[in-house]
Amino acid sequence: MEWTDEAIVLSVRQHGESASVLEVLTRDHGRTAGLVRGSRKLKPVMQPGNSVQLVWRARLSEHLGSFAVEPARARAGALMENREALIGLNAFSSLASATLPERAPYYDPVFVAANILLDAMMEDGIAHWGALYVRWEAGLLETLGFGLDLKSCAATGETENLIYVSPKSGRAVSEAAGAPYKGRLFVLPPFLSDPAAQISLEDISVGLALTGHFLLERALRPNGKQMPQARLRLEALAAETGRESK
Numbered sequence: 001m002e003w004t005d006e007a008i009v010l011s012v013r014q015h016g017e018s019a020s021v022l023e024v025l026t027r028d029h030g031r032t033a034g035l036v037r038g039s040r041k042l043k044p045v046m047q048p049g050n051s052v053q054l055v056w057r058a059r060l061s062e063h064l065g066s067f068a069v070e071p072a073r074a075r076a077g078a079l080m081e082n083r084e085a086l087i088g089l090n091a092f093s094s095l096a097s098a099t100l101p102e103r104a105p106y107y108d109p110v111f112v113a114a115n116i117l118l119d120a121m122m123e124d125g126i127a128h129w130g131a132l133y134v135r136w137e138a139g140l141l142e143t144l145g146f147g148l149d150l151k152s153c154a155a156t157g158e159t160e161n162l163i164y165v166s167p168k169s170g171r172a173v174s175e176a177a178g179a180p181y182k183g184r185l186f187v188l189p190p191f192l193s194d195p196a197a198q199i200s201l202e203d204i205s206v207g208l209a210l211t212g213h214f215l216l217e218r219a220l221r222p223n224g225k226q227m228p229q230a231r232l233r234l235e236a237l238a239a240e241t242g243r244e245s246k
Contacts, residue, residue: 002057005029010093012046022046027111031100034067042069047076048093049118075118084125087237094228099219110143130204131191137211146218150193153177163188186210201242208235
């Protein structure tokens, strides 16, 4: 069996003396792994965040298989030189590995958005790409079947003044309907419901809290997993950066 695809490197681990197991997020074949033989020369290419072109081969579809790897877009160097970008990269790669089922071939929107996100991380800090990251996680929830419903109020059906999200239903709640319960509701960052909205560091922080809650409760804990430490560090970075900006 054989297929060719575009991919983003998520992780790589040594296998024996001269081989590596490469885990990637592909455009058409989901999250998958393969063996790369004689991988020392390819070490700079097989770094998290880099885009590569792959050929996967195996005798049977259920086998690990082997990858032939060609470089496509190098990002790892730039991402690793910047503290905020490195934290974002680690959060992205660890969360993709933890939540996406292996070899589920229906994650093209997640893949496309990931490329946009990683390119943005090369340019500036979390104030620049933080909202993109939150949107990527919201899209990940949607793809996994746990999408947030932010179009109308869960209590009244109104479509204006939606400023909260119910932690149980994942539906938006209006300012008036949520006022008595605001201590138990998540804040809805404006940029998740309005692409033209202004974005603050506080919005990014509350957005990460929102998507992180639903990823943990709906995608991770039901599968016996906890939130990756790398993702928790990203949330701490957003809070830290927000405090420093005041």
